[in-house]
Amino acid sequence: MTPDDGRILVAEAPANASRSKLKLIDCDVHHALRSSKDLYPYLATRWHDHIAQFGRRRPVPFLASSPYPKTAPALSRTDSWPPNGGPPGSDLAFLQEQLLDRYNIEYGMLHLLTSGMDERNQDLGNALCCAINDWQYEHWTQKDKRLKAAIVVPGEDAVAAVKEIERWAGNPDFCQISIVTHSIEPLGRRRYWPIYEAAEAHNLPIGLHSSGTNGHAVTSAGWCSYYVEEQHNVALSQQNLAISLVCEGVFERFPALKAVIIEAGFVWVPAVCWRLDQHWARMRGEVPHLTRKPSEYFRSNLWYSSQPADEPENPQDLRQVIEWLGWDRLMFATDYPHWDMDNPEHVFKFRMTEAEQQQVFAGNARAVYGLA
Amino acid sequence: MARHIVADAGEIPPGGRKLVTIRGREIGVFNQNGDYFALLNRCPHQGAELCKGTLIGLATSTGPGNFELTRHGEMLKCPWHGWEYDIRTGQSWCDPNDIKARAYPVTVEHGATLVKGPFVAETFQVEIEQDYVVIEV
Amino acid sequence: MKSVRHGGIDCDVHPALPGMAALLPYLDPYWQEQVTVRGIDGLDLSSFPTQMDAHGRADWREAGHKPGSSLELLRRDALDGFGSQLAICNPLYGVLAIYNEHFAAAVARAMNDWITAEWLDREPRLRASITVAAQNAEHAVDEIERRAGDQRFVQVLLLSQDDVPLGNRRYWPIYAAAARHGLTIGVHAGSTYRHAITSNGWPSYYLEDYAAHAQGFQSNLLSLVHEGVFAKFPSLKVVFIESGFTWLPTFMWRANKTWRGVRAEVPWVDRPPSDIIRDHVRFTLQPTDAPPTGADMERVLNQIGSDDMLLFSTDYPHWQFDGDNVWPAGFSDTLKQRVLVDNPRNAYPRLKEALS
Ligand code: FES
Numbered sequence: 001m002t003p004d005d006g007r008i009l010v011a012e013a014p015a016n017a018s019r020s021k022l023k024l025i026d027c028d029v030h031h032a033l034r035s036s037k038d039l040y041p042y043l044a045t046r047w048h049d050h051i052a053q054f055g056r057r058r059p060v061p062f063l064a065s066s067p068y069p070k071t072a073p074a075l076s077r078t079d080s081w082p083p084n085g086g087p088p089g090s091d092l093a094f095l096q097e098q099l100l101d102r103y104n105i106e107y108g109m110l111h112l113l114t115s116g117m118d119e120r121n122q123d124l125g126n127a128l129c130c131a132i133n134d135w136q137y138e139h140w141t142q143k144d145k146r147l148k149a150a151i152v153v154p155g156e157d158a159v160a161a162v163k164e165i166e167r168w169a170g171n172p173d174f175c176q177i178s179i180v181t182h183s184i185e186p187l188g189r190r191r192y193w194p195i196y197e198a199a200e201a202h203n204l205p206i207g208l209h210s211s212g213t214n215g216h217a218v219t220s221a222g223w224c225s226y227y228v229e230e231q232h233n234v235a236l237s238q239q240n241l242a243i244s245l246v247c248e249g250v251f252e253r254f255p256a257l258k259a260v261i262i263e264a265g266f267v268w269v270p271a272v273c274w275r276l277d278q279h280w281a282r283m284r285g286e287v288p289h290l291t292r293k294p295s296e297y298f299r300s301n302l303w304y305s306s307q308p309a310d311e312p313e314n315p316q317d318l319r320q321v322i323e324w325l326g327w328d329r330l331m332f333a334t335d336y337p338h339w340d341m342d343n344p345e346h347v348f349k350f351r352m353t354e355a356e357q358q359q360v361f362a363g364n365a366r367a368v369y370g371l372a
Numbered sequence: 373m374a375r376h377i378v379a380d381a382g383e384i385p386p387g388g389r390k391l392v393t394i395r396g397r398e399i400g401v402f403n404q405n406g407d408y409f410a411l412l413n414r415c416p417h418q419g420a421e422l423c424k425g426t427l428i429g430l431a432t433s434t435g436p437g438n439f440e441l442t443r444h445g446e447m448l449k450c451p452w453h454g455w456e457y458d459i460r461t462g463q464s465w466c467d468p469n470d471i472k473a474r475a476y477p478v479t480v481e482h483g484a485t486l487v488k489g490p491f492v493a494e495t496f497q498v499e500i501e502q503d504y505v506v507i508e509v
Numbered sequence: 510m511k512s513v514r515h516g517g518i519d520c521d522v523h524p525a526l527p528g529m530a531a532l533l534p535y536l537d538p539y540w541q542e543q544v545t546v547r548g549i550d551g552l553d554l555s556s557f558p559t560q561m562d563a564h565g566r567a568d569w570r571e572a573g574h575k576p577g578s579s580l581e582l583l584r585r586d587a588l589d590g591f592g593s594q595l596a597i598c599n600p601l602y603g604v605l606a607i608y609n610e611h612f613a614a615a616v617a618r619a620m621n622d623w624i625t626a627e628w629l630d631r632e633p634r635l636r637a638s639i640t641v642a643a644q645n646a647e648h649a650v651d652e653i654e655r656r657a658g659d660q661r662f663v664q665v666l667l668l669s670q671d672d673v674p675l676g677n678r679r680y681w682p683i684y685a686a687a688a689r690h691g692l693t694i695g696v697h698a699g700s701t702y703r704h705a706i707t708s709n710g711w712p713s714y715y716l717e718d719y720a721a722h723a724q725g726f727q728s729n730l731l732s733l734v735h736e737g738v739f740a741k742f743p744s745l746k747v748v749f750i751e752s753g754f755t756w757l758p759t760f761m762w763r764a765n766k767t768w769r770g771v772r773a774e775v776p777w778v779d780r781p782p783s784d785i786i787r788d789h790v791r792f793t794l795q796p797t798d799a800p801p802t803g804a805d806m807e808r809v810l811n812q813i814g815s816d817d818m819l820l821f822s823t824d825y826p827h828w829q830f831d832g833d834n835v836w837p838a839g840f841s842d843t844l845k846q847r848v849l850v851d852n853p854r855n856a857y858p859r860l861k862e863a864l865s
Pocket of ligand 1: 415416417418419420450451452453454455
């Protein structure tokens with residue numbers, strides 16, 4: 001379903017050119033499949049038939065809708081539907097025009113919202129992940145060197161995930177490993193550690209973009225009713241995810257591992273750290289594997305994409321939060337073409353120094369992802 | 373303030389709109405069943421092209437579980453974050469006093485009046501017997 | 510310090526039920542026999558393990574007894590210890606987690622008889638929450654009606670993580686009864702474990718469970734606001750107990766932001782969620798989950814944007830602070846005074862009446 005805005009008459013208007021002198025690194029860009037058929041060239045014929053007959057099996061109630069219908073078709077800006085057809089994010093030329101050129105983006109980190117990780121048929125899930133990576137390489141990163149992909153892995157099957165990591169590690173088009181955040185178990189649990197071991201060995205950050213379905217209720221108190229809740233609850237679950245990585249000792253075991261929390265905002269991090277530190281002080285006997293205060297792992301191993309950037313009434317409050325968070329932790333992201341995207345020219349309503357801008361809009365990401 | 377002729381009266385159908393550029397400013401002109409309104413094509417939030425948004429009704433409620441939709445087609449939903457703006461005033465629904473899209477006065481005038489000037493009509497040949505949509509910028 | 514502290518209203522103390530045996534006198538014969546014959550006992554919530562240091566401060570324990578099970582100690586350490594004029598008892602026994610709703614209703618009733626006879630009747634400074642079986646709102650409403658005549662019950666107690674979020678209409682009869690009787694809704698940290706404690710499943714450690722209550726409360730806050738509970742019951746106050754509160758400002762920023770774009774889905778939410786929260790939701794002081802410095806705390810308090818929202822609590826006998834350091838750095842004397850007395854009075858209509 002595409003948005004129906006009626007016919008808009010247009011008298012000629014100048015195209016918007018980028019006003020930004022700064023070259024940006026956008027840590028969350030969504031390309032999209034036109035349909036699952038895009039993957040067929042990279043899937044064994046058996047799966048074509050399987051998908052046609054049985055479809056995807058994911059723990060969700062509806063065949064072709066999100067459990068909570070979004071606020072806009074395809075979750076996207078209504079002006080992001082490519083003129084040549086296909087869903088938002090599926091047309092490279094339009095993505096270049098509307099995002100990369102428009103905002104002077106040096107690198108865009110791709111995150112596909114389709115993964116094989118939450119497919120219940122594990123063989124299909126593994127095949128899908130491999131196909132997605134082939135497709136990303138051929139149709140996106142090879143076609144525009146500004147775009148960098150994440151190795152999509154079937155994280156519930158760590159053996160297969162590691163195999164897929166090995167297939168791409170060292171390829172400069174792939175800058176991180178993507179696992180869905182709505183995993184079956186909290187991502188700090190041991191079953192996922194082989195992935196972290198491979199990530200650390202290949203110096204690839206783990207990109208944790210809010211995504212996936214795992215059959216658990218979206219809140220620890222059960223299912224909410226509205227999208228207005230679900231959208232926020234997804235970010236809350238990322239908080240639990242960060243807590244899990246830290247408390248289960250992932251960064252003790254893999255001290256060089258980098259994890260990037262994507263599309264969960266960042267303002268919540270300080271309060272989560274305060275809470276963890278306070279209660280860890282009384283319960284540390286339970287987690288002797290933690291040799292440091294929990295907050296210290298947040299400062300050494302975790303990074304956060306900026307979107308959706310919050311808008312406190314007093315914009316200076318946001319600066320305060322970044323001070324608490326650490327300027328070296330925050331990485332700008334648009335989340336293009338999704339409806340809740342941030343425009344780099346207007347996202348922060350307070351003044352940043354040039355050095356701060358440099359860090360947030362490019363430098364931190366350059367360091368984390370080892371970009372030239 | 374200058375008056376700009378931006379369309380023939382019949383050009384924008386009811387429920388339709390036209391984007392025009394006046395002195396470098398993009399402006400959306402809306403025909404709401406014969407009433408015309410004009411808004412700057414720029415969302416005061418993060419700068420989206422507001423006038424390309426969807427025209428919707430105003431959802432209100434007398435209490436939980438009650439849904440009412442009035443003012444059909446009079447609210448403009450920003451193409452990005454979906455904030456709603458009243459096309460009559462440019463006021464946002466979520467924060468009407470502090471967040472407003474720039475609105476411009478629009479009139480429909482007869483060619484006979486217009487030819488007396490002053491007005492700006494870069495692309496229009498004004499005919500005395502025609503009606504025109506005029507914005508003051 | 511002492512002068513500021515004196516005469517406060519402690520909004521969260523936990524008398525502990527020693528065990529089912531203590532409830533036998535208050536159960537009817539059928540349930541007495543069930544409990545005895547089947548050996549039913551041990552229904553303390555596993556989301557609050559009573560044996561943990563964190564849930565029984567060393568200097569507030571008595572060997573061989575559950576922390577909080579002695580009125581003498583509660584008097585000495587909580588009431589006299591902090592000079593409180595009143596304290597609200599929140600017994601945390603696992604009534605809300607019992608699967609058999611009829612048994613849950615029987616235990617709830619016995620709990621309320623027990624707390625009346627063994628705590629409220631023996632200590633005039635005590636007030637209490639009504640224990641209810643929210644498994645079925647009919648049971649809960651019956652119990653609220655049964656207790657409402659006793660002004661010492663000031664609140665109805667729910668848990669932060671049950672099987673549906675607290676804004677769900679399943680709970681509305683309870684809210685209606687509470688509003689009718691000037692009772693506040695208290696939501697205490699805890700889970701019936703009907704769902705994993707995170708939406709990504711079960712973590713390995715209790716520390717994670719405890720930390721996760723903050724996210725659980727936030728989910729419930731979204732639910733209470735967006736389901737329209739406060740639009741439906743405009744006089745209702747909800748107190749989040751043991752939720753922490755330093756997450757509140759950033760939570761409100763995000764809730765407001767989402768609402769601006771998506772609000773047509775819930776058109777009864779006709780003002781920013783932060784306004785609704787500031788009007789209706791209150792938070793107990795302990796645990797504070799304080800930032801590193803008093804100056805940071807001042808910033809957080811400033812961001813909360815209201816002096817009315819925090820309620821004094823010791824969380825006795827849980828171990829949230831040492832000695833009498835119940836106040837985190839960064840609270841001015843004026844604010845302390847509000848937190849100690851004014852805010853609790855305004856959060857609990859029944860206290861306001863009793864004290865005016
Ligand atoms: S840019 Fe229009 S609502 Fe954000």
